[in-house]
Amino acid sequence: MHRKKHRPLPLLGGLLLGAALLAAPAQAHADDPPAPAPAAAPSAPVITPNPQSEHVRPDHVVVTPQVDVVTGDATDPAALALAKSALKAAGADAVDVTAKPSPGRLAVYVGGPGEHNAASADALKALGVQGTGGLAAEGYVLAAGRAGGDGPGRIVLSGADATGTYYAAQSLRQVLPHRGRPGGAVQGLAVRDWPATGLRGVIEGFYGTPWSAAARLDQMDFYGAHKMNTYVYSPKNDPYLRDKWRDPYPADQLAVIKQLVDRATANHVDFTYALSPGLSVCYSSDTDLKALTDKFQTLWDIGVRQFAVPLDDISYTTWNCDADKARWGTGGGAAGAAQAYLLNRVNQQFIATHPGARPLQMVPTEYYDTTDSAYKTAIRTQLDGNVVVEWTGVGVVAPTMTVAQAKAAKAVFGHPILTWDNYPVNDYTTSRLLLGPFTGREQGLPEQLAGITANPMIQPYASKLALATVADFTWNDSGYDARESWLHAVHEMAGGSPAVEKALRAFADVNYSSAIDSTEAPDLSAVMAGYWAGKAPAAALGDALAALRDAPAVLRAKLPDTGFATDASPWLDAATGWAKADLAALRMVEEAKAGHGAAAWALERQLPSLVAAAKAPVYVDMNGNKVPVVVGPGVLDGFVAKAQTAYRAALGLPPAPTGQTSMGVYSGNTPDRMVDGDDSSYFWSSAAPSVGDWVGVDLGKSEPVSSVALHMSKSSSPNDYIHAGTLEYSADGTAWHQLSAFSAAPDVTADAPAGTTARYVRARVTASQDYWVVVREFTVTTADRPAVTGAPAPAAGSGLAAAADGSPATFYRGATAPAAGDALTVAYPAARTVHTVTVLANAGSADVQVRVDGAWRTVGALDGAFTRLDVGSVSADAVRLAWTAGSAAPGVAEVIAN
Known part of the structure; x- marks a missing residue:
């Protein structure tokens, strides 16, 4: 039976349970509850990442008190340890490694042909399951069932290589039940699985507060559990990667890295050491080449086998030594030639002379597009063909990545492409947690690439929700559903508690949007939309808001991964604050509907302090800057604004002005902030505007207008304003009339001619510019005020x-x-x-x-x-x-x- 698209998500005690448990056998302890009878059409157990092929068999196996494990001479130790631990967690009293299983015991075969376990091939043949022949690297076969008079049955974990066997054990961990006694029955199945792309993992390459050593160790375990095989060590705060790249590590710091390398290796994760010499390297210098390869050698000696030389975020218009300029001249083509020269020497004199070294990786200085240039031509034609080039897609934070773009990147760089995907990284939007799924990446993309690495958030534990979905996509993009993957990640992190899962989903929902997905709080937004449309009762919205209000306390007290609550602390506080404000706003609307004017007015008077409390939590960065955090932008604050509009209507007041724009929104700085009467809040565009882009105000109805005032830019970005534009007004949003043109000034005012009537007023961009746009306040004064x-x-x-x-x-x-x-x-x-x-x-x-x-x-x-x-x-x-x-x-x- 093939896996269905939408899967149930059972979880118990952190281990995924087979969907059908059959009748308990005689070996079960008397105090175990009886297992339910098998379903007529059993579902496939849930395995993540989603396997390429999974079939349910009509039989089942039983976890006996004693389980025999049959291994080969070279069975992967990590796979064996994981399989034994999963069997004990499934209720086995003893797990014995033996050459031949005993009758009456569950037999588990661990290891593929490359691990000299011929017995596993025989066991698969007995079950009628195809072996590992033809599987890609790191592929595996997992089979469970009975053959003839097997009794309790047999389970086979056979990898195309040692890593494949380890991944089979990771899948077994999810299939077996989690119980304190033997006797659990597991649905028979046959899984044949392999990764969609070779390199799958994470690059720690963000700017900002670095991860702790403990967090990095924890990440290695997470990557192994999710079949990710790559971790790129590139923290910007490690001076020995950049400023001191020539210097050897002090012994104590090298020991910390070795501990991380060892943990990565134990989880079948390749630790990639990324040295960034570009700020000071002399490309033609033998001395610098030796310094670089000597540094690599110190890492090789502690177990590193994958190396990278990032040359991003540097200038290639200025040489670091006169010798380079004399040798190559100037310009992008010269820089590309110099970089290729150095990297080829590293590739030939270090990588090629170290058996077992993985292909060298590099990050080009032009890493974010597919437009040809003199620089890319030099890389394409002069860099050794087996060097892997990293690329961020079309844009530094690419909203989408397509197969066509990947093909274009391969063509323009002329090398295998490894994506440096800047999601869920948040160093450019530190007010946000980005907890939504990996999306916007076209099916078929992985097969065009050497691999995919995701740049995570500054918050390591909070990054896991998004990274779990990255793991799912990179393993099996054809079976990937972003929403389903995300829901499963939430379910898994909750650790088996429905209350924790409900709380985590509510909190993650209001931290869902990002540069790759503009969807804001999909769950809560749907309930709010139903409420305003009269299709959902106030009680339903009240329940959803109460769940969000209470979620932070639940997560802090009960979430198994305690690091998540620490990472998310200010955002948890903000979520509680906004939920309280929204609950008060909801009650205000309902009291007004009921004609309880005094009660509604009392609630309206509470809103400013509640909103202020919701806006108060801050993230403190590594430099001590206090950044107000944002959750549910446009949804949580938008509900308060919409409730106040409804309350105004109930009072008989005209609608409040609303902010509008044709531009994208940066980091939750939505256009409503330019009409909120608060000069310290602002709308902020997500990019420089194009000619014709605009910001404006909708008065809600046509009114006599007397004057307009537009206040742009802010102290930390004084050039972020419309540098050339025109103020216009319209009664219908179609026919526009000019009030005045303006240029080179962030503060613009204009008086309207007598008799001017308008519903819409806007400032339209009339010339191209490089700066983004900030609008603190956009005020339209009407002439009919009392x-x-x-x-x-x-x-x-x-x-x-x-x-x-x-x-x-x-x-x-x-x-x-x-x-x-x-x-x-x-x-x-x-x-x-x-x-x-x-x-x-x-x-x-x-x-x-x-x-x-x-x-x-x-x-x-x-x-x-x-x-x-x-x-x-x-x-x-x-x-x-x-x-x-x-x-x-x-x-x-x-x-x-x-």
């Missing part, structure tokens, strides 16, 4: 206009208690039909009056923080709050007549 006058005078930082500016978030606050005769008057440009007067306040005592035909009528009095008075149906041109002399200093958020 005039607010009166006393007492406003306190510092407040203004009378705030009492009728259409925003419940802004307050007029009196500087003193009111004196006799003091009043606050809101006068409208023209008389309007008024049915109710609503006053949102936080202090003060007053009579509420409306002016009808020039005369004031008292219609009631303020009644606490929320007052709504029915005035019938009158034509009034003003509302007045006549203060009670000596009462508390007034505070008014909004006076609304409608």
Whole structure:
């Protein structure tokens, strides 16, 4: 039976369980629960990465109290150790290595033909399962079943090589049950599996806080468990890789690296040592060549067999020595020739003279496109053909990678291509955790490549969710489903606890988007969309938000991988904060719907502090910089904004302006931030704009416009603004009219001609530029605002206009208690039909009056923080709050007549 596309994800105690457990045999202990009867059509057990071929057999095997393991003369020790540990975790009391299995015992054969285990080939033949012939390197066969009078049955782990046998053991670990007693029955199966590409793994190549030694050791175990075979050691903070590349490691530091090499080797991971001499190397120097190869020799002596020379992030327009300039001249072609000369000497004098060394790898200075150049021509024509070239795709962080692009890269570089895939790395967006799946890579890509290595996040343990999906794609791209792989990674990391899995999924969901996938919080967004569309009840959204609110506490207390919670700590705090803010916003909307005006207003008043708390958590980088973290950008903060819009509508206020743009968004700095009244927040584009790109404001309806103010750039990026553009307005979003042109200034203002009416206002780019765009605030002042006058005078930082500016978030606050005769008057440009007067306040005592035909009528009095008075149906041109002399200093958020 072939594996189905969508698989169940059973997990118990960290080991994946066969989908069908058959009736317990006589050897089972009396206190074991009986195994369920077999299903009519049993499913294939879940193995990750998804095997190339997996068939369910009609038989089964039983984990007996004593299990016999048959090995060859050269059976891989790591595979044997892993198989024994998995069998004991499955309930076996004893696991014995023997030349011949005993009757009545489960027999397990470990080792393929290359490990001199002829018995495994015979066992496969007895089961009617094809052997390892024709399998690619690191491929394997895993079979479980019965042959004739086998009794408990037999399991065979046979690799095309030792690593293949180790991977068969990793699959066995997932197939066997996890239980404290023998007697577990496992569905018979036949797996024939092999990797889609040769090199699969991780390159520690980010800028920022380096991983600890303990985290690196933990990563080696993770890579082995997920059939990744490559780790590239290239941390930017190791001075002996870059600034001190010529110097030998001190003995204690070399010992730390040796420990890592040994752990990698134990997990069948090739440790790749990447030395980066480009900042100071003299390519033509024999002395520098010797320094480089001597350095490699010290690493060879501790077990390293894979070497790389990255020449990225350097200038090739400036030579490090006069001899290079004299020999090669100037320009990209000269640089390529010089690099090829040095690398060829390393390849011929070190790699070729060390039997067992893997092919040399290099990172070109032009590593991010497929456009031919003099530099690439030199690499293509002069670099030894067996040197592997690393490439990031089309772009430093390539949103997609296609088969055609990979073919183009092979052609333009003329060498085998190993991708340096900059996902899930977050050194360029340190405010974010990137926990979504590996996506945007076309099926068929791996077979075009020498391999795929992923650059991980600064946070090693949090990187595992995304890296698990990288492992799945690189092993079997044809059977890869990004969402299914991601769900399985969440399931696996949860360690068998449904509560932890629910919490981890909720948290990872709001950290899902990235440069390769713009999907924001797919689970939560769907519930929110259903709520706003009236298809999901408030209770469903409340449950989802409560789950997110509570998830951090669950993860900190119960997630088996404790490093994840440490890595994610500020993001966990932010998730809790935003969930609390969204829950309050949800209750506000529901209270307003129910007509509970005072309760809704009380919740609205809580939102600013809740939002501030959600924005407060920071990530502290290695330089001590405090970076505010971002979770669920546009979703969690967007829900608060949408709830406030709904609340405004319930109050009868006009819609709040919304920010819009044609540009991409960088690191969660969404366009709503340029209309939030906070000059410290901003919209930030994800790239330099093209001519015709724009940022703008939607007023929600056509209104008379009096002026526009656009404030761009920020202190840390003063050139990030539209350097040449035009301010335009439109009533329908189609026909646009110019207000003014501008250039070379980050702050732009314009007055609109009398009678201007618009719904949309935008700033459009009119000339190309290299800088990105930051907009702190984009303010459109409308001409039909009411005039607010009166006393007492406003306190510092407040203004009378705030009492009728259409925003419940802004307050007029009196500087003193009111004196006799003091009043606050809101006068409208023209008389309007008024049915109710609503006053949102936080202090003060007053009579509420409306002016009808020039005369004031008292219609009631303020009644606490929320007052709504029915005035019938009158034509009034003003509302007045006549203060009670000596009462508390007034505070008014909004006076609304409608």
